[in-house]
Amino acid sequence: QVQLVESGGGLVQAGGSLRLSCAASGRSFSTYAMGWFRQAPGSEREFVAAISWNSGATHFADSVKGRFTISRDNAKNAVYLQMNSLKPEDTAVYYCAAGRWAGSIAVMTGKYQYTYWGQGTQVTVSS
Secondary structure, eight states: OOOOEEOOEEETTTOOOOEEEEEESSGGGGGEEEEEEOOOOOOEEEEEEEETTOOOEEEOOOTTTTTEEEEGGGGEEEEEEOOOOOGGOOOEEEEEEEEESSSGGGGGSSGGGGOOEEOOOOEEEEO
C-alpha cells in the first residue's frame, strides 16, 4: 500500500507559477515511477510528466514541455511539479500517481501504468 498526499494547488494568473508537491509513504518506494496527470471538466485524464526514482529520467507531455519541471527528493520520498508560464488551458485537477517501473520512462505515460493515486489538487489559471 502506497499513500500519496498532494499540496500546492491554487489560483494563479496567466503567466504565473505554482509548485505542486506529492509526499509518498509506503514500502519499497524506490521501485516506483512517479507521474503527474491532470483532468479538466468534461475531459479525459491526461499525462503531464513522469520521473524515475531509480535513474532520474523524465518525460513530459508536449503541451507542457519547456514550461513544467518534474523533480524529486528521495530523502523525503517526495516528487514535485514546478509549473511556470501557466496558461488558462492548464486549469485542471492535478493528480500524483505511483506505478511500478516498466523499464522505460516513455512507457510511463499511460494512466493504466499507475496503481496508486493521490486525491487531486485544483489548479486554476485565470486569463
